[in-house]
Amino acid sequence: MIRESKDILNWIVEQGVRWQPSLGGTLSLGRTNSFFLGGGRAMLNALYLTAERLGVEVAYDAEVIDLVIEDGMFLAARVKRPINGETEIRATSLVAAAGGFEANIEWLKEHWGDAADNFLIRGTPYNRGSILKMLLERGVQEVGDPTQCHAVAIDARAPKFDGGIITRHDSVVFGIVVNKHAQRFYDEGEDIWPKRYAIWGRLVAAQPDQIAYIIFDSTVVTSFMPTLFPPIAGRTVTELAGKLTLDPAALEKTIAEFNAAVRPGKFDHTILDDCRTEGITPPKTHWARRIETPPYLAYPVRPGITFTYLGTRVNKEARMLMKGGKPSANMFAAGEIMAGNVLGKGYAAGIGMTIGSVFGRIAGREAAKHARN
Amino acid sequence: MHGTRILDEADRLMTVCNSCRYCEGLCAVFPAMEMRRAFSDGDLNYLANLCHACGACYVDCQFSPPHEFNVNVPKTLAVARAESYAAYAWPRALSGTFARNGLVISVIAALSMAAFILGFAALNDRGVLFGVHTGPGAFYRLMPHNAMAALFGAAFLYAILALVMSVRAFWRDIGEPIGGRADGGSIFQAIRDAGELRYLHGGGVGCYNEDDRPTDRRKLYHHLTFYGFLLCFAATSVATLYHYLLGREAPYPLWDLPVLLGTLGGIGMIAGPVGLFVAKKQRAPELLDEQRYGMDVGFIAMLFLTGATGMALLILRETAAMGPLLALHLGAVFALFITMPYGKFVHGIYRFVALVRYAQERRGEAGS
Ligand SMILES: Cc1cc2nc3c(=O)[nH]c(=O)nc-3n(C[C@H](O)[C@H](O)[C@H](O)COP(=O)(O)OP(=O)(O)OC[C@H]3O[C@@H](n4cnc5c(N)ncnc54)[C@H](O)[C@@H]3O)c2cc1C
Ligand code: HEM
Ligand code: SF4
Ligand code: SF4
Numbered sequence: 242m243i244r245e246s247k248d249i250l251n252w253i254v255e256q257g258v259r260w261q262p263s264l265g266g267t268l269s270l271g272r273t274n275s276f277f278l279g280g281g282r283a284m285l286n287a288l289y290l291t292a293e294r295l296g297v298e299v300a301y302d303a304e305v306i307d308l309v310i311e312d313g314m315f316l317a318a319r320v321k322r323p324i325n326g327e328t329e330i331r332a333t334s335l336v337a338a339a340g341g342f343e344a345n346i347e348w349l350k351e352h353w354g355d356a357a358d359n360f361l362i363r364g365t366p367y368n369r370g371s372i373l374k375m376l377l378e379r380g381v382q383e384v385g386d387p388t389q390c391h392a393v394a395i396d397a398r399a400p401k402f403d404g405g406i407i408t409r410h411d412s413v414v415f416g417i418v419v420n421k422h423a424q425r426f427y428d429e430g431e432d433i434w435p436k437r438y439a440i441w442g443r444l445v446a447a448q449p450d451q452i453a454y455i456i457f458d459s460t461v462v463t464s465f466m467p468t469l470f471p472p473i474a475g476r477t478v479t480e481l482a483g484k485l486t487l488d489p490a491a492l493e494k495t496i497a498e499f500n501a502a503v504r505p506g507k508f509d510h511t512i513l514d515d516c517r518t519e520g521i522t523p524p525k526t527h528w529a530r531r532i533e534t535p536p537y538l539a540y541p542v543r544p545g546i547t548f549t550y551l552g553t554r555v556n557k558e559a560r561m562l563m564k565g566g567k568p569s570a571n572m573f574a575a576g577e578i579m580a581g582n583v584l585g586k587g588y589a590a591g592i593g594m595t596i597g598s599v600f601g602r603i604a605g606r607e608a609a610k611h612a613r614n
Numbered sequence: 615m616h617g618t619r620i621l622d623e624a625d626r627l628m629t630v631c632n633s634c635r636y637c638e639g640l641c642a643v644f645p646a647m648e649m650r651r652a653f654s655d656g657d658l659n660y661l662a663n664l665c666h667a668c669g670a671c672y673v674d675c676q677f678s679p680p681h682e683f684n685v686n687v688p689k690t691l692a693v694a695r696a697e698s699y700a701a702y703a704w705p706r707a708l709s710g711t712f713a714r715n716g717l718v719i720s721v722i723a724a725l726s727m728a729a730f731i732l733g734f735a736a737l738n739d740r741g742v743l744f745g746v747h748t749g750p751g752a753f754y755r756l757m758p759h760n761a762m763a764a765l766f767g768a769a770f771l772y773a774i775l776a777l778v779m780s781v782r783a784f785w786r787d788i789g790e791p792i793g794g795r796a797d798g799g800s801i802f803q804a805i806r807d808a809g810e811l812r813y814l815h816g817g818g819v820g821c822y823n824e825d826d827r828p829t830d831r832r833k834l835y836h837h838l839t840f841y842g843f844l845l846c847f848a849a850t851s852v853a854t855l856y857h858y859l860l861g862r863e864a865p866y867p868l869w870d871l872p873v874l875l876g877t878l879g880g881i882g883m884i885a886g887p888v889g890l891f892v893a894k895k896q897r898a899p900e901l902l903d904e905q906r907y908g909m910d911v912g913f914i915a916m917l918f919l920t921g922a923t924g925m926a927l928l929i930l931r932e933t934a935a936m937g938p939l940l941a942l943h944l945g946a947v948f949a950l951f952i953t954m955p956y957g958k959f960v961h962g963i964y965r966f967v968a969l970v971r972y973a974q975e976r977r978g979e980a981g982s
Contacts, residue, residue: 257819279640280676466632
């Protein structure tokens with residue numbers, strides 16, 4: 242994947258997609274990450290236009306409700322459309338790129354229990370994993386752990402689905418994070434933020450009621466990107482606790498203990514600086530500064546699921562493997578629906594897009610090769 | 615909370631966009647937004663006038679309707695922009711002219727043209743009005759040059775005064791001190807940005823108008839209109855210099871500079887507005903500020919009328935139609951001048967001022 246992914250950057254530009262020249266402001270991300278100009282929708286618009294120019298017919302607003310598969314061989318898909326109703330589309334190859342099952346709360350609950358009721362889904366409500374399920378039921382081999390997913394801490398006030406990128410919070414390293422008992426539970430300053438961005442979803446998911454609060458004071462508000470939802474403010478810690486429905490005494494105590502543990506140092510959020518705590522568990526190992534300048538501020542956060550890793554097993558041609566290991570004659574998969582082949586646990590920035598584009602290109606190539614023969 | 619509902623909505627959207635920033639590279643609006651964390655009325659009016667209505671951020675946005683965040687930046691900024699014209703109009707008493715601008719403009723244009731026709735008819739006998747006049751000074755047999763210069767000079771000066779006063783109010787409101795002068799480099803940058811319509815480009819692929827394909831050609835039509843207008847203006851200026859410095863009177867021969875400039879400009883002022891009008895008719899309703907349709911079309915029509923009567927005058931200046939056509943053309947130009955501060959014309963002025971401000975802010979950022 243790494244090999245093809247270098248090439249993909251140029252290939253995707255040839256398909257009409259543009260990269261953002263530079264991104265200011267996004268905390269520490271600009272230097273390490275590339276962004277699409279205009280975002281993911283701009284990228285998709287450009288790709289669809291290129292596809293149409295090449296003569297590809299696209300059926301929008303069309304839901305696949307069933308797949309006809311015989312012996313590992315795809316024959317046809319049943320499709321439901323608002324205008325045309327139900328039709329069957331026959332084809333010589335299938336490329337499944339229908340996402341994970343993150344929007345299917347019932348399925349998430351099978352593995353997470355009731356905690357999944359408190360998850361927010363960052364992307365489309367359509368990624369219910371229906372095609373993944375059809376494929377697994379029709380004999381495709383599964384890969385990946387169903388509880389593994391990419392999840393970040395997002396604003397608890399975000400909509401249940403599709404809040405997108407704008408509900409994220411980058412402020413963890415500038416304050417402390419407490420659970421509903423006003424207790425800290427993890428080192429907020431473990432590593433530079435982009436490296437730790439994607440662990441906080443699971444951390445919050447493991448807390449009671451799957452809720453947590455990032456708490457900071459007025460000195461740091463301009464250190465991170467402006468947020469969609471304003472921080473909740475209190476002139477005193479007690480007032481803030483009241484607004485968050487936390488136990489005021491417990492929050493006072495947590496902040497006081499934290500403040501007392503902060504050692505002097507030279508703050509620099511771009512490096513692993515020497516501002517740390519001593520004598521508390523968990524420690525805050527970098528960027529620890531006292532929270533003492535009112536107003537006191539907080540963001541409530543919940544686990545925001547980006548995508549799930551459970552998927553269809555594929556080989557390096559992106560060809561699906563059937564139970565027993567036999568490669569399918571004409572079925573390929575790309576993107577989230579096969580992310581489990583690449584991601585076991587954890588995440589590296591940009592890998593979602595890379596899996597989609599690299600395996601998408603391979604799958605397309607192989608599917609076309611099959612169709613021509 | 616802001617003064618108006620549209621500014622409240624603009625504030626809401628800028629807060630959404632400021633936490634998203636995917637559109638950062640599309641135009642000047644988003645980088646300017648990123649320099650702020652909260653938005654005053656003036657900030658929002660500044661951003662609204664920076665926007666060139668290219669449509670890209672609507673087509674690209676993952677939060678556009680039917681998403682519950684309901685993000686439509688081009689339309690919201692278009693409405694805010696139009697309301698800002700009225701808010702800064704000078705004198706205040708005339709800000710109401712923006713409310714039913716299409717009607718106001720067409721009534722003034724019609725009255726103006728009628729006044730010239732009637733005036734010509736009253737002051738000249740039929741023989742002169744419908745006579746064939748040729749050679750230097752032919753026009754001035756219908757209206758003495760000094761009267762023409764005085765009337766148009768006065769209208770022009772009034773327009774300038776009103777525009778300057780409006781821009782002052784805008785400049786102050788967007789947070790720049792009155793008297794604090796813009797630096798030369800920023801003005802030069804803004805002239806280049808306006809001259810090439812740098813931000814009417816959809817971030818590079820082109821603009822959007824009727825659908826989600828970047829096939830829009832408003833930039834070309836605007837260049838025709840804008841440079842056509844400048845050429846016509848240059849033609850008139852050269853003619854004025856000829857008159858006073860060289861003592862040469864209009865009409866000039868076809869090969870002479872004022873006529874050449876005027877002909878080229880006139881063609882631009884006919885073709886450009888026609889293109890812009892067609893583009894306006896095709897514009898997707900979700901991008902269009904329907905309420906301002908009259909204002910936009912009124913302005914386009916005024917430019918077209920000025921260009922068309924001018925060209926007709928040129929072609930038919932040696933026939934009996936010259937008299938009435940001269941009246942119509944002068945009527946159109948007069949109406950264009952006096953309505954300049956009270957119609958869509960101000961878009962160019964406010965946009966230019968916003969571009970100057972933006973260039974300054976960028977320099978400030980680079981410097982700090
Ligand atoms: C908020 C957010 C931020 C992200 N940020 C990044 C990032 O910074 N970097 C990165 O690399 N990745 C990021 N990702 C992940 C990345 O967007 C995804 O991994 C990638 O888009 C997956 O592509 P895909 O083609 O596999 O699936 P998707 O793009 O999800 O497409 C699946 C499509 O299948 C359709 N579908 C589902 N079921 C059916 C059916 N039965 N019939 C018909 N159609 C169906 C869905 O409607 C959907 O359109 C982010 C994701 C989210 C939600
Ligand atoms: C100073 C620089 C100018 C800039 C930056 C500018 C910019 C723009 C932009 C971005 C648009 C499209 C969006 C909109 O409808 O508002 C536009 C429309 C238009 N401009 Fe300009 N303009 C300038 C000067 C002028 C001048 C001097 C004229 C003519 C005398 C002119 C005539 C028009 C016309 C006719 C339209 C179409 C109106 C419509 O469709 O609603 N512009 N201008
Ligand atoms: S218009 Fe949409 S995609 Fe663009 S910055 Fe705003 S919210 Fe983001
Ligand atoms: S419509 Fe175009 S110019 Fe206006 S804000 Fe959007 S991208 Fe910028």
